[in-house]
Amino acid sequence: MDTQRGHTNRRRFLLKAGAPLLLLGGGLGYAFWPAGEDGEKVRTDLAPLNRRFWTALGDLSDAHWLGYNIDESDSERLTVPGPETRVRLVGIAHLKPGTANRILRDPAHQFEGTALSTLPGKLKPYVPSAAAWRQSDTYDKRALEEGLNVVPTGTFCFDGIRDLVYFDYVFFYG
Known part of the structure; x- marks a missing residue:
């Protein structure tokens, strides 16, 4: 039972600490991604x-x-x-x-x-x-x-x- 409690606590820690870091990293990656020649992506939606x-x-x-x-x-x-x-x-x-x-x-x-x-x-x-x-x-x-x-x-x-x-x-x- 103690081994399960350790896994549960580790999962909680990773969820609490990891999710905000992933969101922050993804947001920064999007903000600083090179925009290209015209600054926009060619769209195809009608x-x-x-x-x-x-x-x-x-x-x-x-x-x-x-x-x-x-x-x-x-x-x-x-x-x-x-x-x-x-x-x-x-x-x-x-x-x-x-x-x-x-x-x-x-x-x-x-x-x-x-x-x-x-x-x-x-x-x-x-x-x-x-x-x-x-x-x-x-x-x-x-x-x-x-x-x-x-x-x-x-x-x-x-x-x-x-x-x-x-x-x-x-x-x-x-």
Whole structure:
């Protein structure tokens, strides 16, 4: 019986002393982990993009994107966003088949060829080199106004051959 009591006391000690040390070590490891070129991890989840862009683009798939506060440095990125936080969503995604061509053929917008000049380095592997990007200021203005109280800024570029959209979008969080 004494041998069991010794094991029980040792387990209690390890639980009481070890758990906080593991949590502290994990938290410090996360805080000081190298952030990389753009300070953010490339995301592939679709729910935030479909919520934000559904009225303009419909359902997206196969997305690669970044979302971050553009006013914070990498060292401040562990803070909770405030009401005046500007969040940038930038990335590339597939549209439903035929959607890009339907948007590009809309006579209300004059799409012109463009280059992706503000493409973050982390997203370059996901962008086809032969993509023929087209952009329209009037489409951007209309797409960004739909259902929003504060009009964000941004641009959408489309590749009709691959049904791709590139988005670079800044909005106020809050």
